[in-house]
Amino acid sequence: MSAEISKELKDLISKEDTIKVIASISPQGEVHSAVKQSVTVDENGQLIYLEFFEKSQTNINMVNSIWFDKNISVTIISADNRSFVIKGKTIRSRVFGKEFEKYYRLYEEREKDNDLVAVYYIEPLEIYEQTFAVQKAQHKEKYPLYVHLDKYAEETE
Amino acid sequence: MSENNWREKEPSLEQVLDRYNGDINRFTVLKIDVDRRGFVYSDEAAKLVDPNKHHVEPSDYMTADGKKFVFPIGLTLRDGTTICGGPALTTQNKNREPYIIDADNGKLYITDQGEKLEEVEFWEKPDFYDKVTSNGTPMWEIATARPQRITITPGVKCHFWDTPGEGCKFCALFAGHRLDDGEVRDEKYFQDVTETVAEALKQKGRFASFHMTSGSTLSGREIFDDEVELYIKTLQAAGKAIHSSKFPTKLVASGFSKRQLERLRDETGMTGYVTDLEVLNKDLFKWVCPGKARLVGYDEWKHRLYEAVDVFGKGQVHCGLVGGVENAQPNGFSDEDAALKAVLSEADEIASHGVSFSECVWNTLPKSYFAKQNTPTLDYFVRLALGLSEVRKKYGLAVYIDDYRRCGNHPNTDLARIEKW
Ligand code: SF4
Numbered sequence A: 001m002s003a004e005i006s007k008e009l010k011d012l013i014s015k016e017d018t019i020k021v022i023a024s025i026s027p028q029g030e031v032h033s034a035v036k037q038s039v040t041v042d043e044n045g046q047l048i049y050l051e052f053f054e055k056s057q058t059n060i061n062m063v064n065s066i067w068f069d070k071n072i073s074v075t076i077i078s079a080d081n082r083s084f085v086i087k088g089k090t091i092r093s094r095v096f097g098k099e100f101e102k103y104y105r106l107y108e109e110r111e112k113d114n115d116l117v118a119v120y121y122i123e124p125l126e127i128y129e130q131t132f133a134v135q136k137a138q139h140k141e142k143y144p145l146y147v148h149l150d151k152y153a154e155e156t157e
Numbered sequence B: 001m002s003e004n005n006w007r008e009k010e011p012s013l014e015q016v017l018d019r020y021n022g023d024i025n026r027f028t029v030l031k032i033d034v035d036r037r038g039f040v041y042s043d044e045a046a047k048l049v050d051p052n053k054h055h056v057e058p059s060d061y062m063t064a065d066g067k068k069f070v071f072p073i074g075l076t077l078r079d080g081t082t083i084c085g086g087p088a089l090t091t092q093n094k095n096r097e098p099y100i101i102d103a104d105n106g107k108l109y110i111t112d113q114g115e116k117l118e119e120v121e122f123w124e125k126p127d128f129y130d131k132v133t134s135n136g137t138p139m140w141e142i143a144t145a146r147p148q149r150i151t152i153t154p155g156v157k158c159h160f161w162d163t164p165g166e167g168c169k170f171c172a173l174f175a176g177h178r179l180d181d182g183e184v185r186d187e188k189y190f191q192d193v194t195e196t197v198a199e200a201l202k203q204k205g206r207f208a209s210f211h212m213t214s215g216s217t218l219s220g221r222e223i224f225d226d227e228v229e230l231y232i233k234t235l236q237a238a239g240k241a242i243h244s245s246k247f248p249t250k251l252v253a254s255g256f257s258k259r260q261l262e263r264l265r266d267e268t269g270m271t272g273y274v275t276d277l278e279v280l281n282k283d284l285f286k287w288v289c290p291g292k293a294r295l296v297g298y299d300e301w302k303h304r305l306y307e308a309v310d311v312f313g314k315g316q317v318h319c320g321l322v323g324g325v326e327n328a329q330p331n332g333f334s335d336e337d338a339a340l341k342a343v344l345s346e347a348d349e350i351a352s353h354g355v356s357f358s359e360c361v362w363n364t365l366p367k368s369y370f371a372k373q374n375t376p377t378l379d380y381f382v383r384l385a386l387g388l389s390e391v392r393k394k395y396g397l398a399v400y401i402d403d404y405r406r407c408g409n410h411p412n413t414d415l416a417r418i419e420k421w
Helices: A007-014 A057-068 A098-110 A132-142 B013-019 B026-037 B043-047 B187-200 B225-239 B258-267 B282-288 B290-295 B298-312 B336-351 B378-394 B411-418
Strands: A019-025 A031-035 A039-041 A047-051 A072-077 A083-094 A118-129 B039-041 B062-064 B067-069 B074-077 B082-084 B099-104 B107-112 B115-122 B144-146 B149-152 B209-213 B249-253 B273-278 B317-323 B356-361
Touching: A007 A039, A007 A072, A007 A083, A019 A057, A031 A057, A047 A057, A047 A098, A057 A072, A057 A083, A057 A118, A057 B026, A057 B411, A098 A118, B013 B026, B013 B378, B026 B074, B026 B082, B026 B099, B026 B115, B026 B356, B026 B378, B026 B411, B039 B043, B043 B099, B099 B115, B149 B187, B149 B225, B187 B225, B209 B225, B225 B249, B225 B258, B258 B298, B273 B282, B273 B298, B282 B290, B282 B298, B298 B317, B317 B378, B336 B356, B336 B378, B356 B378, B356 B411, B378 B411
Parallel strands: B039 B099, B149 B209, B209 B249, B249 B273, B273 B317, B317 B356
Antiparallel strands: A019 A031, A019 A072, A039 A047, A047 A118, A072 A083, A083 A118, B062 B067, B074 B082, B074 B115, B099 B107, B107 B115, B144 B149
């Protein structure tokens, strides 16, 4: 089931000072995570990842994700330390074609030796906020009994 | 309908996928089977072909269900890999039904018995295709393309056919040119090559490799000298449009001597070389490729592959194979296990010298001597791809040429996409 990326999250993803981290699984089953600032949301609200290195571990893992149905996740961290997680499924890889070329030119204009190798399209399956304060409140509400007893100790003084 | 119950006699796509679950991905297996069985377009799919947008061959038409339409020369899968070849190049053998490329809601799908298996798209036409050189030559006559490579075929005739019965028995590549004398390759042609390559490179992000091939030319002081000369001139002409002394290049050509290979290395920007033993068995080579066997010989062709590694380096030399042709009858293997064992054992020996493999999936091309043969099971081709891949990994051979991006026609090199080196 697809999840929709909210306008607030789209705006956050497009900000330059937002950090984006992709976590993916290698063909050998190892977890790999890397900062990938080229995660964007396109005009149709689709999550896109642009890859610049043919043999980067993330590129290999993104192909692994399509080939063997392994999900990936993208963590979004704002400048003010809010964080969100998008769990997703890689559904398409474009390594050529007019749509690929559009991104190729865009990133070449930013830096001449940028050499795009793939555009990945990720279907968001689940989205949640992971900001510490938010997570703390949610966890407390959902699991009230996971707590150290001293938190309930009577004030003695 | 096929004339026999082949579906009952061999494992299905789903059964093969189950059997090798986790070892090989669904896209490569499906691609192998589409190559093996061939494909045709439904009327609905044919209606989606737009010659202004899609890559169709301007000179060719295909009859589908009795109707004529221009046909696209390739398909792209969701993982970005490609299926090469229009229906004209696919099997005419009635032993198995081809897959049907059908349309639904404006999208294309590979289908079998009415079931949608995977979405596909037509390749887009390269921008240079509609342009004309300053000599007035349409650029599509000078070069063709795959999604990531420019291809130039300077020699349009294969001279192994000059002696009756000496062409390779699976081959129909140059069937239409067996009797003509080839095109004129004068200064005007080489100028057209430079201009076409320069124009092609204006399409940013489109091309990742320069590919050149031809039929074999046997003439010259030493066999293939004239072929080498033609490649040198063509590569030099292409090189004028590229500002680097070396660039991603693959030449698929005859088995050249070390002297000839050194000339190619020293006088052009060439970086990768493929030459085809076609079948990894000395006795079968004599039967399947009689011209190559008589004029060069299996052992010498192999030796030339090894020398090519000295010239271009490990990972830059591939041996082309027509995977599965070792099972052609009556002289080939009749047992798939025995065939695979023999082929992989020979592959191991060749790979130990630094040579990788570019195997195609044998389908019985119209006009070829083997047109009426039956090809192996899908299970066989999957085991061949996995086996060649293992052999390559055993000897630490990276794939820099003929991979999923620069070619797309070799299952074992598609698998290298998720290998790290
Ligand atoms: S060498 Fe063999 S496979 Fe190649 S074009 Fe000639 S006949 Fe065909």
